[in-house]
Amino acid sequence: MNAVCLIAAALLLFLARNTQGQTTNAASAPALEGSTNSWTFSAFAYIYFVPNDRDYVNPILTADHNWLHLEARYNYEARETGSLWAGYNFSFGRRLVLGVTPMLGGVFGDLTGVAPGCELSLTWRRLALSVQNEYVFDTGDGLLSFYYNWSELSYSPADWFRAGLAIQRTRLYHSEQDIQRGFLVGFNYRKSTFTTYVFNLGWTAPTIVFAAGVQF
Numbered sequence: 001m002n003a004v005c006l007i008a009a010a011l012l013l014f015l016a017r018n019t020q021g022q023t024t025n026a027a028s029a030p031a032l033e034g035s036t037n038s039w040t041f042s043a044f045a046y047i048y049f050v051p052n053d054r055d056y057v058n059p060i061l062t063a064d065h066n067w068l069h070l071e072a073r074y075n076y077e078a079r080e081t082g083s084l085w086a087g088y089n090f091s092f093g094r095r096l097v098l099g100v101t102p103m104l105g106g107v108f109g110d111l112t113g114v115a116p117g118c119e120l121s122l123t124w125r126r127l128a129l130s131v132q133n134e135y136v137f138d139t140g141d142g143l144l145s146f147y148y149n150w151s152e153l154s155y156s157p158a159d160w161f162r163a164g165l166a167i168q169r170t171r172l173y174h175s176e177q178d179i180q181r182g183f184l185v186g187f188n189y190r191k192s193t194f195t196t197y198v199f200n201l202g203w204t205a206p207t208i209v210f211a212a213g214v215q216f
Contacts (some may be wrong), residue, residue, distance in 0.1 A: 044213035051205035081109030
């Protein structure tokens with residue numbers, strides 16, 4: 001795990017010690033035990049409006065079956081590039097829930113490579129932290145290997161609304177900021193989510209991202 005994941009783990013330990021009614025056994029037992037054999041799926045599309053560059057769409061599909069996690073992305077690591085992933089789901093806790101999915105992916109298209117990655121989520125009451133990161137080893141040119149990160153910290157005052165902060169590190173388009181910082185505003189309707197992200201506001205011309213997704 002990277003430094004962000006380590007910070008999240010430290011936060012987990014701190015909150016777990018101060019959360020009443022959460023026993024040590026409950027915090028350490030995987031929540032996946034005893035789960036059903038059904039599949040769950042999600043489909044998301046992120047529409048990027050990039051200043052002084054070409055706009056694009058980044059679709060992401062996921063499928064989960066107990067511990068198994070499968071994922072497909074396009075226009076994430078590079079333009080005209082896809083990636084396929086397989087990972088193992090771990091989940092711990094009840095009131096304070098930590099989810100970790102280590103993954104391995106193959107990248108193909110304008111960029112080719114192998115990518116280990118990790119997806120992490122930490123939720124406590126109406127607070128949620130999510131981290132999606134990977135390191136792409138470029139098999140064509142090792143000097144072009146790169147670390148990608150997308151992280152969010154949000155608060156939901158109501159079930160249908162959330163707001164918070166987001167950061168990303170990407171090589172897919174040019175930006176004056178190596179780590180792009182911004183905010184998010186999201187709405188939920190049944191199993192659908194709609195979120196707007198604004199990056200780099202106050203530093204450079206902002207990049208705006210509209211995201212829509214459905215889980216089924």
